[in-house]
Amino acid sequence: MVGGNIGNFFAVTFILPLAAFLGGNNAQRGWSLAVLLYAIVAVVLLLVAFADMREKNIQRTKSIPIKQSFKAAKRNWPWFLIVAANIIFWIGLTARSSTLAYYFQYNMHNSGYISLFNGFSIIQVVGMASIPFIVKKFNKWGTTVFGLAAAIIGQLMMVVSGSHLIPLLISWCIACIGSGIACSMFFAMVGDTVDYGEWKNGVRASGFLTAIGSSFCIKMGAGLGSFIPSVIMKTFHYVPNHVQSASALSAIKFSFIWMPIVIFALNIIPLYMYKKYEEHEPIVIRDLMNKNSQEEM
Template structure:
């Protein structure tokens, strides 16, 4: 049915006015990612180092482990998405999964860092079992935050702000890790890093659980109430993917983004320790890396004037500038820290917008196909992005280290130092450029977003 401009405006305004989120709900939503990152930042940032330098697994084996585990784990994202679409409870579709999954997730991550004394093959098997389990349970507890976003509100600005609270919460969790992890490991371990990691992760696990419960109790799935809560058949969910080019572009962008993100996180400790010979700077550099918070805070204000697409491109360009500053700074600590700060602030824009961009494709899929499948679309997109991207982001640096002849806790050869530099500086630049190209040439809509939302509201009213 054709709709005139007045009808579109009336339905858009009605949607916005009825779906404002309270500050408590936004903060509670953000705490879900704080809890996730309090535990999983240790995995993405320190696990490679932990496996190679603390638990004693060879770098090449670690690289293969990280990729295989992530590929296996990637299969669980569409499964959880389908399960979320089929879930029908008084709490909604996404929220109950946070409640059901947070306790086993916390326990498994703690056990991942327990480090039992086993043979070399036994250590590798232990690492495979608990790393895969941690990834699966991370999907179960974190993907609902993504699938919940399009259900919190149809107001695009409110959704962007809520996602900014989430990303701020996630980066705050990362900040807590980078500020406290190594000091706590030293405190609890008393010289025994293995013991220190285990007790620190136990503490993080308890704190994370409290935050997960707050998220569950103080959020609400409003759009679910508009559309109805009945289960959605798989064949209907798949219809929302057909012809959804923005969703495909979002998946590709997410994969490249997480390769870049995890590669920078995991390789920084090697670059600072071996290329610069300044291991004491690791905690400071990782802490400054959480200045992505500045970019994230700016997102709600900038998004009023600029599209998500433009802001992400700007953020990637700023990140490239930061990488080049680090390279040209050589051994200078001051220039290194300057480059880290510049890159982190720029990186905050895509961090603050990626999942909101993916959430928008749920609306596009419903407009295109008549099916609202937030579980399958949001969960699969974020799952493929996080799992495949993070897997490659952890595996590629480890493989390059092995190819360069890296030997843990020893002076490194020029070949090894070159590979570390490639991991930390040059590949992130290349991946930033690739992200820009994906957005410029693949992320396209047939009509403005507000018109699509207005049409959806009219369909529901009818």
């Protein structure tokens, strides 16, 4: 998670000056070339990372058909709760990140803040690094709620901060630290639902449950998180590269400030419902250990 955020830091911090450099007076050409360059770098790095990678201890891994993988999700209520919560979270997070540029360009009237605040988002690694200490006190579901609460507080502080740069940056950092904590915790909790699925249904579908609980949720939530603000802004007459009406400015502010607050608050509901399943984990782990030890005998 920390490594991913470092990569994201460089991507979002330098995309604007890179697009301006490559495109000159043609902004569309600059963005196309910048994204193409990013894509080429990504492909090269992925090939380097995985070209000679080989799995070890594969004899311990049992492949199961996709039909049987679905059985691991049957009555796996903690998995359904985490999937729902993760999708909701990524809707709020993406809504915030996708409207940041609009907010600072039109509402704050300072496009220079876009790269600055995107760059400061790297501070969420502080939240990620602090998770081992926080989780000892609040457990996993409580740590996630703690992160969401911090993100909500940071968003609210941005409202109070107005156009003052330092208070805005402090508020943004608090919001990013909170969302960084929550983002990381979903990956930890979806792993626990794999154990629950094996305990409940006798099927360990690690790949299937983890893929849906992480990658699918990110794609689904990010897609909706980009789509919903665009619909809101269009409905209230946002016009690109023009002076915006009062209704358009309100729509941008709602999408960047208030929509994430509402969504992060709603996200607490499935997490609170997940609490009882986390409290049940010791029993699940004990029973699985006993089962595995009997199979080895």
